[in-house]
Amino acid sequence: MKIISFGDIHEDTSNLVKIKSDLETADLIVVSGDLTNCHGKAETKKVLDAVKKYNKHLLVQYGNMDKPEVDGYLAKEGINLHGNGYMFGDIGIFGCGGSSPTPFHTPSEISEADIERFLTNGYNKIKDAKWKVMVCHTPPRDTATDIVRSGMHVGSQTVRDFIIKYKPHVCISGHIHESRAKDKIGDTVVLNAGMFRDGWYIEVVIDKGNLSAALKSVA
Template identity: 80%
Template sequence: MKIISFGDIHEDISNFIRMKFVLEKADLIVISGDLTNCHGKTEAKKVLEAVKKYNSHLLAQYGNMDKSEVDDYLTQEGINLHGNGYVFEEVGIFGCGGSSPTPFNTPSEISEADIERYLIHGYNKVKDARWKIMVCHTPPKDTATDIIRTGAHVGSYIVREFIIKYRPDVCITGHIHESRGKDKVGSTTVLNAGMFRDGWYIEIDIDKNDISAALKSIA
C-alpha cells in the first residue's frame, strides 16, 4: 500500500498538476489539515476537487486555519479523519485536526484535552490494525517538526505523550510551516512536509513485513 500525504495547502492548488503521477500511483491520499486560508466549505471543496482529478481515494481533516464548517463538510463527504479512524486491510489510520491554542486566534483551535480525546477516539477504531498511522495537525513537542523561526518548540505535550503511550508506527503532522522535517518519538517516525506550495509531501509504503515513511520533493 502506498499513501501520499500533505497539508497546509491554504487554497494554493498549483502544485497538483506537477504531482499528477505521484497522486495517480497512490492507493490513498491523506490531507493533514489547513485546506483553506481562514475559509469554509466552498474553498475546501475546490481543494478536494483538484485532488480528485488525479485520485479519488482520499481522507482529510480540517486544520486550525479552516472554519469549523470544513469539519462538517468532510464528515458529510465520508472522508473525515478528525476524531475518526479507518482500517484498510492491515493498515489503520486515525487523526485529530484543528490545533492547540495559538497566539493568532485562528478559526479552529481546540484544547489539549480535546486533542487527547479526539486522538483516543480515533485510535480506538484502529487499535487492532497491524500498522497504525496517526495524522495530527498539531506536531508533538520537542521534535524537528515543531520549531518556529525563533528556535522555540511550540508543539503539544499531549501529542507527544500520546505517541509515547500508544506507539503508532508513523505520525503525519504539519501546522508549523517552517519546520519541515523528520524525527522519532520513541519508536514512532514523525514527519512534517511543511507548506504544500513549497513542493514537499510524505510517502508511506507498507507491505506484509514493513512500513517506511519519507519526505519527498516534487522537484
C-alpha cells in the same frame, strides 16, 4: 499500500500536477489539515476537487486555518479523519485536526484535552491494526517538526505523550510551515512536510511486512 500525504495547502493546489504520478498511483491520499485560508466549505470543495482529478480515494481533516464548518462538511462527504479511524486490511489510520491554541486566534483551535479525546476516539477504531498511522495537524512537542523561526518548540505535549503511550508506527503532522522535518519519538517516525506550495509531501509505503516513511520534493 501507498499513502501520499500533504497539508497546509492554503488554497494553493498548483503543485498537484508536479506530483501527478505519485497521486495517481497512490492507494490513498491523506490531507492533514489547513486546506484554506480562514475559509469554509466552498473553498474546501475547490481544493478537494483539484485533488480528485488525480485520485478520488481521500481522507481529510480540517486544520486551525479552516473554519469549523469544514469539519462538518468533511463528515458529510464521508472522508473526515478528525476524531475518526479507518481500517484498510491490517493498516489503521486515525487523526486529529484543528490545532492546539495559538497566539493568533485562528478559526479552529482546540484544547489539549480535546486533542487527547479526538486522538483516543480515532485510535480506538483502529487499535487492533498491525500497522498504525496517526495524522495530527499539530506536531508533537520537542521534535524537529515543531520549531518556529525563533527556535522555540510550539508543538503539543499531549500529542507527544500520546505517541509515547500508544506507539503508532508513523505520525504525519503539519501546522508549523517552517519546521519541515523527519524525526522519531521512540520507534515512531514523525514527519512534517511544511506548506504544500513549498513543494514537499509525504510518502508512506507499507508492503509485505515492511514500512517506509519519507519526505519527498516536487523537484
